[in-house]
Amino acid sequence: MNLKKTTIFRVRQRLHETDMVSDRPRSGRPTQRQDRNLVRNHMNNRFLLASASSRHTRERNNQRISANTVRRRLSTSGLRARCPYIGPILTQSLRHQRTLWAQEHAACDRIQWRQVVFSDEPRFCIDHADGHVHLWRKSGERYQANCVREHDREAQRGHTHY
Structure with missing residues (x-):
């Protein structure tokens, strides 16, 4: 199989713990589609909080995106949090x-x-x-x-x- 013993050990241990051999879900950055949805939601509702948006936005593996990530993504698209x-x-x-x-x-x-x-x-x-x-x-x-x-x-x- 040309694999290290530690790799086989980890896969076997994961199978024993989760009944699956696939990787566990992990966080990652939002996709471009999610970025567009975030921007569209905030353009439609200008007073929407980043924390509320993060609660409703899920990543590819169904994990929440943090409010700071939402703020960064909105800032990258040119939106800034301002007093009205x-x-x-x-x-x-x-x-x-x-x-x-x-x-x-x-x-x-x-x-x-x-x-x-x-x-x-x-x-x-x-x-x-x-x-x-x-x-x-x-x-x-x-x-x-x-x-x-x-x-x-x-x-x-x-x-x-x-």
Whole structure:
């Protein structure tokens, strides 16, 4: 057979322990198909956590892929974990209205702006975690609708001051 005695011993021992002579499953890097699926899932759901994605992604031999592996694979494809822009999703009509407002007030001088009150009230977050929310996006996608975490403007208007 032209094999070493240790090889025959290990195969025999494996047969005795597992009733199989084939290699045991071991971890490995994700395939290109898995990479494409990871990227597609994170492009469809930008706020999907890498740890959640790793729980649902399996390797060829049905073992879990670690969250760090998911992060590396997404980073290789150009996606980065970033804090989302929090604000209203700007539709075409909202963009047009904001542009008109800016054009109307472009000629205002310092005296007129001194009459504007800028408040520094404390901020209370009711509808999302404060700060540690990330999304996966490419460079230049900050204001795209699926990369914006919309805040509830009506809830902010109705809050009570004490």
